[in-house]
Amino acid sequence: MTETPANTALWPAPHASGAVTATVHVPGSKSVTNRALVLAALAAEPGWLRRPLRSRDTLLMASALRTMGVGIEEGVGPDGSGEAWRVIPSGLRGPATVDVGNAGTVMRFLPPVAALADGPIRFDGDPRSYERPLNGVIDALRVLGARIDDTTVGAPGALPLTVHGGGALEGGRVEIDASSSSQFVSALLLSGPRFNQGVEVRHVGGALPSMPHIRMTVDMLRAIGAQVDEPESGGEPNVWRVTPGALLGRDLTVEPDLSNAQPFLAAALVTGGTVTIPDWPTRTTQPGDALRQIFTEMGGSCELTEQGLVFTGSGSIHGIDVDLGEVGELTPGIAAVAALADSPSTLRGVAHLRLHETDRLAALTKEINELGGDVTETADGLHIRPRRLHGGVFHTYDDHRMATAGAIIGLAVKDVQIENVATTAKTLPDFPELWTGMLGN
Structure with missing residues (x-):
C-alpha cells in the first residue's frame, strides 16, 4: 500500500x-485517459494514446496495467506531434500487486481486467480508498464467474482485495445497484467485450449519477469496434449490453x-x-x-x-x-x-x-x-x-x-x-x- x-x-x-x-x-482528461488505457490494454493490437494526462491517477493506472503485463511506452507520437503513449497488449498475468492510490477509476475499472489475468492480482491503496464503495463491482464479478477475496483484512465490498484471475471470465447478465457510483457500470462495460458471453448490466437501484461518464464509456467502446446496446440509442432503460469480440488498436487523441x-x-x-x-x-x-x-x-x-x-x-x-x-x-x-x-x-x-x-x-x-x-x-x-x-x-x-x-x-x-x-x-x-x-x- x-x-x-x-x-x-x-x-x-x-x-x-x-x-x-x-x-x-x-x-488532457483524466476520465478519457484512464478509459483509453484500459481499452488499449484489452485490444487485439497495439495502439497510440496522444496527449495523455500525466497525473497521479493516470500514472497509477499505467503502473497498474504494467504490473499486470501490459506494455506502455512513453515518448513522442509517430508523427512527432507531441507526447504519446504506445500501449502494447500482452497476456495479462499475476501474481501482481496494484496500488490504486485513491483513484476511483483504478480501483473500479481494473478488477474486471484482473479477472481475465492468469494468476492472482491484489489491490490496495491509500487509507481513504478503504472507505470507498466497491461492492457493485465485486458482487457483479462474482455473479459473472470471478473468484474474489475481499475479507482477509478489511470489510467486505471494499479494499484491500485479491482477484484470482483464471485467464478468462464467462460473463453474461448481472444486476447491480450503481446509485453510489456510475463507475460500477463503466467498469463492467469496459472489459465486457473480452468476457466469453460479453456482458449485460442492469442497474436496479436509485437514481444513477454521472450519466455523461457512462456515455463516454459507450462512445469509446464503439470507437474501437465494440458493439454496445444502451438506453440512449433506444435500448431498454437502465440496461447496457456489450457483445463479445476483439477490440481494435487505435490512435486516440485525448481531449x-x-x-x-x-x-x-x-x-x-x-x-x-x-x-x-x-x-x-x-x-x-x-x-x-x-x-x-x-x-x-x-x-x-x-x-x-x-x-x-x-x-x-x-x-x-x-x-x-x-x-x-x-x-x-x-x-x-x-x-x-x-x-x-x-x-x-x-x-x-x-x-x-x-x-x-x-x-x-x-x-x-x-x-x-x-x-x-x-x-x-x-x-x-x-x-x-x-x-x-x-x-x-x-x-x-x-x-x-x-x-x-x-x-x-x-x-x-x-x-x-x-x-x-x-x-x-x-x-x-x-x-x-x-x-x-x-x-x-
Whole structure:
C-alpha cells in the first residue's frame, strides 16, 4: 500500500486585483485517459494514446496495467506531434500487486481486467480508498464467474482485495445497484467485450449519477469496434449490453479535461474577465461541457471560436437552482462561485458526493462556513446563502476539487490559505503555476 504523505503546507491563494484576461491550456482528461488505457490494454493490437494526462491517477493506472503485463511506452507520437503513449497488449498475468492510490477509476475499472489475468492480482491503496464503495463491482464479478477475496483484512465490498484471475471470465447478465457510483457500470462495460458471453448490466437501484461518464464509456467502446446496446440509442432503460469480440488498436487523441477547466472559467466569472480554453471540443461526453450553460446562468457568456471556448464574466454573479446529478464533480467549483453570488443557490442531486475522495458536501459546508459563509447540507446537496467572506485556512481533505474550490474563493477574498494545494496533482498537475500564470503573477 502507498500512503499519500501528509502535507499541511499552506498556499496563499492569489487575490485578483482586477479582471482576469488569459488563455489557459488545460491538460488532457483524466476520465478519457484512464478509459483509453484500459481499452488499449484489452485490444487485439497495439495502439497510440496522444496527449495523455500525466497525473497521479493516470500514472497509477499505467503502473497498474504494467504490473499486470501490459506494455506502455512513453515518448513522442509517430508523427512527432507531441507526447504519446504506445500501449502494447500482452497476456495479462499475476501474481501482481496494484496500488490504486485513491483513484476511483483504478480501483473500479481494473478488477474486471484482473479477472481475465492468469494468476492472482491484489489491490490496495491509500487509507481513504478503504472507505470507498466497491461492492457493485465485486458482487457483479462474482455473479459473472470471478473468484474474489475481499475479507482477509478489511470489510467486505471494499479494499484491500485479491482477484484470482483464471485467464478468462464467462460473463453474461448481472444486476447491480450503481446509485453510489456510475463507475460500477463503466467498469463492467469496459472489459465486457473480452468476457466469453460479453456482458449485460442492469442497474436496479436509485437514481444513477454521472450519466455523461457512462456515455463516454459507450462512445469509446464503439470507437474501437465494440458493439454496445444502451438506453440512449433506444435500448431498454437502465440496461447496457456489450457483445463479445476483439477490440481494435487505435490512435486516440485525448481531449482537454473540461472539468479541470472549471476553476479558470470561474475566474472569469468571479473577476468579470475573459478566459479562453483552447481545443474545447464541439462535441463531447465530458461532464465539464455543462459549465457553458451553468456558468452562463450564473452571470457569464461564452462562445466557441477557432481559438477555443471564450468565456466572459459580466461583473455580477447570480445564484442558481440546479440539479447536478449528472455532473456531480462540478459541485465544489459551483459551490465556491455560489458563495460569492448576489442571491442564494441550491445544488441538488449530489448525495453520492459523500462517497468521493472525501465527503464533499460536509467538507464544502465546513470550509465555506469557516470563512464566514452560510451553507447548509440538504438530503441530496447544498443550500448556499451568500455572506461577506473573510480570510482563513481552507482545508482540502486530500481532495483535488476542494483545493481548486478554495482557490476560486481566494480570487475575491483576501488572505485565504489553501492547505495541501499539492493534492491537485491527482488530476491537474502544476495547478499553482497555471493559476498564478493566469493572473499574470
